[in-house]
Amino acid sequence: MKKMAIFGFTLLLFSCKPEVIHWQVDSTNQxxxxxxxxxxxxxxxxxxxxATGLNSLLSVRGPYxxxxxxxSVMQLYYDEKGITSCLECDPEFLYDLVLNHxxxxxxxxxxxxxxxxRDLNALGxxxxxxxxxxxxxxNKESMIIDRDVPAANGVIHHIDRVIDPVIRSVYEVLDEDxxxxxxxxxxxxxGLSDTLNLIEFPYGNGNARTxxxxxxxxxxxxxxxxxxxxxxxxxxxxxxxxxxxxxxxxFYRYMEYHCLGxxxxxxxxxxxxxxxxxxxxxxxxxxxxxxxxNYDKITEQYTGFIINQSNIPAKNGTVHTLNDILPVxxxxxxxxxxxxxxxxxxxxxxxxxxxxxxxxDGENTFEHIKWEGDYMLYYYKDHNAPVQENWDCLSxxxxxxxxxxxxxxxxxxxxxxxxxxxxxxxxxxxxxxxxAYINSSDGGTTTWGKFEWTETETHTIxxxxxxxxxxxxxxxxxxxxx
Numbered sequence: 001m002k003k004m005a006i007f008g009f010t011l012l013l014f015s016c017k018p019e020v021i022h023w024q025v026d027s028t029n030q031x032x033x034x035x036x037x038x039x040x041x042x043x044x045x046x047x048x049x050x051a052t053g054l055n056s057l058l059s060v061r062g063p064y065x066x067x068x069x070x071x072s073v074m075q076l077y078y079d080e081k082g083i084t085s086c087l088e089c090d091p092e093f094l095y096d097l098v099l100n101h102x103x104x105x106x107x108x109x110x111x112x113x114x115x116x117x118r119d120l121n122a123l124g125x126x127x128x129x130x131x132x133x134x135x136x137x138x139n140k141e142s143m144i145i146d147r148d149v150p151a152a153n154g155v156i157h158h159i160d161r162v163i164d165p166v167i168r169s170v171y172e173v174l175d176e177d178x179x180x181x182x183x184x185x186x187x188x189x190x191g192l193s194d195t196l197n198l199i200e201f202p203y204g205n206g207n208a209r210t211x212x213x214x215x216x217x218x219x220x221x222x223x224x225x226x227x228x229x230x231x232x233x234x235x236x237x238x239x240x241x242x243x244x245x246x247x248x249x250x251f252y253r254y255m256e257y258h259c260l261g262x263x264x265x266x267x268x269x270x271x272x273x274x275x276x277x278x279x280x281x282x283x284x285x286x287x288x289x290x291x292x293x294n295y296d297k298i299t300e301q302y303t304g305f306i307i308n309q310s311n312i313p314a315k316n317g318t319v320h321t322l323n324d325i326l327p328v329x330x331x332x333x334x335x336x337x338x339x340x341x342x343x344x345x346x347x348x349x350x351x352x353x354x355x356x357x358x359x360x361d362g363e364n365t366f367e368h369i370k371w372e373g374d375y376m377l378y379y380y381k382d383h384n385a386p387v388q389e390n391w392d393c394l395s396x397x398x399x400x401x402x403x404x405x406x407x408x409x410x411x412x413x414x415x416x417x418x419x420x421x422x423x424x425x426x427x428x429x430x431x432x433x434x435x436a437y438i439n440s441s442d443g444g445t446t447t448w449g450k451f452e453w454t455e456t457e458t459h460t461i462x463x464x465x466x467x468x469x470x471x472x473x474x475x476x477x478x479x480x481x482x
Contacts (some may be wrong), residue, residue: 010280029152031057031191032066040238044074048086053110053449062153063106065117066314067127067138069162075185099123100165106154109136109147115267115311116318122142125166126239126265128313137466139163139313170314171196173257183258185230190252192259199316204348212272212317213260213294215283217325218309226323229373249255250328253279256330262418263317266291269416273331280456284331290331291457293322293328303401330456333480341378343368355380373400379472386444386472388419395422396465402430402473403462411456412479418461424469429462440469451482 029035033055036042039400045068049055058064069077078084079274083139086094099122107117116126120457128138136144138159171193174180176215187193196214200207227233234241237250246252259277269291273282286292292302309321341347351357357378371375377395379385387393396402421443428436436451448461461476 026277029150031060031152032154032156035149035151036068038368039072040342041072042068044071044086045069046203048094048098051091052098054095054098058153060153061380063104063105064151064154065103065105065161066151066154067101067142067144067163068102068156069159073160073162082338085453096123096165096254097162098338100125100163103127105474106226108155109144109157111266112136115265116263116306116313117163123165123314124316126313128164128264128265129309130311132307132335139166147169149477152383153430166313166315168314169197169199170212170317170319171320173314174214174310175217179218179220180216181229182219182222182233186233186251186255187259189230189234189244189316190249190255192252192255192277194277196259196316208344208348210316210394210398211261211263211312213262214317215258215260215321215323216259216319217327218306221323221325253328257283258279258322258326265318266305266307271334272332272336273410278410281328282331282408283329283455293326294331315367330429331410333410333414333478335480336407336409337406338406338476338478339389339392340475341390341392346378349378349381351378353380353390368405369394369402370404371396371402373402374398376402388474393420393472395473396424396471398468399465400471401458401462401464404476406459406461406476406478408456408458409453409478411453413450413452414478415450415481416461417445417477418448418463418473419426419445419475419478420463421468422472425466426471427464427466429460429464431459432462437466445477448476 011055022395025415030038033049036049037046049058058066059189083089086298102122103117103119104122105119107119111118112129114130116128121127128139136147138144142159142163144157145160149158155335169177171187174184174187187196188257196437197210197212200209222233225236227236234244234251237254238249239247240242243249244251256279259275262274264274269285270285271286273284275282284294286295291302291305295302303322303324303326306321306323312319313369343366346352346369349357358375359365360375362373362376373396378392379395380392381387382391386393394402423440425440427434428438430449430451436447438446463471463473
């Protein structure tokens with residue numbers, strides 16, 4: 001199977017721009033537009049708001065977080081661009097420039113961490129934050145010089161440099177840095193660069209964004225192993241240099257092992273396994289006194305990050321730099337908690353994380369969620385509901401069945417349990433085999449079976465009602481059996 005096989009799997013892991021959230025202004029402070037227009041030191045940014053029409057948006061809607069440059073900062077930006085005024089810029093670029101400085105939620109600096117802000121900016125990009133002593137740096141170029149300025153519809157942070165919109169793919173970020181020449185050439189030789197260069201793709205009535213995480217290796221790290229050229233690198237992992245575009249080639253597997261489907265900044269990493277692009281393997285992450293990749297309990301060895309060379313933002317993801325070569329490794333089974341709503345296609349609607357939605361075509365609506373019944377409901381409630389993860393779940397009513405396909409589960413022994421509530425009896429089928437029967441009185445977490453899987457792969461879990469009633473299905477958990 002050639003390299004093109006990776007596209008189908010990868011496209012399932014992407015996300016899109018958030019919708020604007022309306023927020024009632026309930027403060028005696030000025031709204032953001034008033035704050036800017038009433039302070040002469042921000043006259044240039046006020047001109048841009050006026051030219052783009054975004055001044056009215058920032059007058060009544062929110063909550064927002066705005067990273068605000070002063071006139072002197074704007075002038076420095078103009079000098080770098082070789083212009084004298086914002087009027088020389090393309091209107092569309094000015095529009096994007098404002099949106100790049102805007103996050104559609106209220107985020108004070110106490111909410112910042114070593115990685116990305118928890119919410120995308122208005123361009124659908126992640127803004128990266130890190131620390132230099134007590135100073136906060138945004139996107140590795142802009143320092144906050146006056147923080148947490150309150151506004152009636154959000155909060156403002158003054159910055160010392162304009163934050164240029166990120167336009168390069170994760171591959172281009174690496175390709176433009178000579179420090180990663182060997183790793184970049186490896187991506188090119190295997191053909192993975194084609195996938196990593198893809199920023200968006202047609203989906204529905206618009207486009208959807210790709211999301212990747214690259215675990216990059218600097219040339220100096222390869223040099224420690226006597227690897228000084230791309231031919232040395234290929235030869236270090238395979239004796240078949242003419243077939244490195246094939247999935248089974250050890251060099252292809254090595255390069256792909258450093259490419260994750262999904263964007264994960266350091267502050268978003270948790271103790272769990274993360275999927276590589278397409279092959280039947282994962283990377284284990286432990287977040288303890290350090291970020292540990294593929295930690296070996298016996299030797300206590302692991303691969304870590306070079307922190308100041310990580311969290312590099314790109315249009316379709318992020319790049320981290322590792323402190324070692326990270327050989328291909330099969331992690332031991334670990335606890336996996338999978339949300340029934342954690343799928344690319346169900347996340348594309350403006351309802352996601354906000355309110356209810358329902359669908360009637362159980363065969364064609366989603367790729368990894370199937371059902372039969374009157375309809376399936378995306379259930380969302382941020383209070384007084386016994387949900388376990390992110391306030392949402394899948395719901396069915398009447399006579400029904402509903403099935404999900406799991407992420408890749410590492411081979412091994414597991415006990416599977418599900419968390420659901422409702423008022424019905426139902427049977428559980430795993431990969432087509434009936435493994436449990438749950439009574440209506442057995443709400444909450446129930447055991448659905450024990451399994452020993454000899455391959456790392458996905459699995460199907462199907463719930464079938466045995467009496468009419470309602471189901472609210474939140475998560476499924478896989479717990480290793482020692």
